[in-house]
Amino acid sequence: MSVPPVCNVCDKEEDFLVNMGNLKKLMEYLNNYKCKECEIMETKLIIEKFIDTQTNNIRKKDKSESINSKTNFYQLLKVWKFYNKENFDAKIGHVTKYKGQPLIYLKLYDSYYHLNADTSYRGIENFLENRENDWQIILNAVGNRNLVTNRLDGKAIKHFYLYKLK
Numbered sequence: 001m002s003v004p005p006v007c008n009v010c011d012k013e014e015d016f017l018v019n020m021g022n023l024k025k026l027m028e029y030l031n032n033y034k035c036k037e038c039e040i041m042e043t044k045l046i047i048e049k050f051i052d053t054q055t056n057n058i059r060k061k062d063k064s065e066s067i068n069s070k071t072n073f074y075q076l077l078k079v080w081k082f083y084n085k086e087n088f089d090a091k092i093g094h095v096t097k098y099k100g101q102p103l104i105y106l107k108l109y110d111s112y113y114h115l116n117a118d119t120s121y122r123g124i125e126n127f128l129e130n131r132e133n134d135w136q137i138i139l140n141a142v143g144n145r146n147l148v149t150n151r152l153d154g155k156a157i158k159h160f161y162l163y164k165l166k
């Protein structure tokens with residue numbers, strides 16, 4: 001089956017066809033498809049809202065300003081990584097102010113997740129490398145099952161502190 005993708009934001013139909021062997025993959029692609037223009041627009045909005053371009057930190061946001069898709073979440077982390085290029089010690093948040101605290105929230109279906117301020121460059125890098133994998137909820141450092149990983153081996157990602165709220 002070959003179909004032209006339609007942008008989920010502006011409804012523009014593309015003038016090329018996509019064809020994938022796997023129907024599930026195709027549906028996922030089509031359901032998340034955005035045209036170039038909308039993708040650029042969305043990236044701009046993410047930067048404006050979440051990146052403090054003075055410090056290159058992610059701004060602290062309340063639950064009421066949750067990110068609401070994995071795609072946007074990965075996009076934000078990608079942008080942050082770009083702003084902090086190869087600064088391996090960089091933390092996503094202002095650590096003296098927000099150490100161990102939720103910096104941003106993510107809402108997927110009915111579940112909330114929070115990413116803590118002391119998450120750092122290496123952790124983000126590893127999480128982005130594994131972005132094609134499903135998420136698993138594993139035991140945290142004190143034995144509660146609420147830590148998110150996307151590593152295939154189900155181990156925690158070092159320096160990456162994403163927790164699922166009960």
Ligand SMILES: [Zn+2]
Nearest residue numbers: 007010035038
């Ligand atoms: Zn569009």
